[in-house]
């Protein structure tokens with residue numbers, strides 16, 4: 001049986017999960033930021049990650065629907081607006097499509113998800129199911145990866161701008177607003193978790209939720225790394241123009 005942690009000890013445990021398991025450590029992320037990815041790998045990353053972006057407002061709506069407190073719903077609904085915008089063409093999902101447009105990807109192919117990897121779809125669905133099936137505390141705790149996203153976004157954006165001539169600040173405009181939004185969102189979620197994880201079981205559940213979320217983000221990059229660096233992609237998957245040469249070289 002785990003001991004009851006003080007709120008600050010709980011925060012330290014949660015931060016330790018991020019320090020050791022967040023996707024800033026993933027080999028694909030390291031290659032992306034260091035200039036080692038091919039253009040096709042970056043296209044595949046953007047195409048697959050679209051499905052994650054698209055699921056965020058759905059998972060936030062599922063969490064919001066479970067909140068009994070009106071003020072909490074008012075606070076949480078801003079997350080949905082951030083991603084969906086107030087109207088067509090605004091918000092984070094539209095900005096992600098600007099990234100895939102700039103990379104030359106076909107919108108229908110991106111939005112339909114038909115060229116995405118199976119593991120991307122499993123991972124995204126696992127996140128949606130998690131927030132519906134687990135406690136509200138765990139659903140909120142699973143968003144705490146955003147404690148660490150400003151750091152990885154800063155490194156990714158500066159690395160991509162420095163290392164790829166086809167990437168411009170406009171291409172990566174999605175990321176401009178995210179650090180401020182992520183700080184606001186993770187401050188809220190962390191305060192909620194510290195206040196509401198009152199028993200050792202609840203505290204362990206909150207830590208487990210963050211571990212789950214880190215593993216889901218990790219699995220998405222594992223899938224990309226495997227499909228585009230080492231193996232034949234899934235038969236239905238997006239095939240970058242530079243893929244055949246790479247595969248021959250690997251044989």
Ligand SMILES: O=C(O)c1cc(C(=O)O)c2c(n1)C(=O)C(=O)c1cc(C(=O)O)[nH]c1-2
Nearest residue numbers: 056092142143144145146148149152153178
């Ligand atoms: O670029 C990233 O590395 C990154 C990571 C994460 C994350 O840690 O889950 C999010 C985002 N970006 C992001 O842009 C975003 O809107 C977002 C929402 C959430 C969430 O779980 O509610 N995570 C993230």
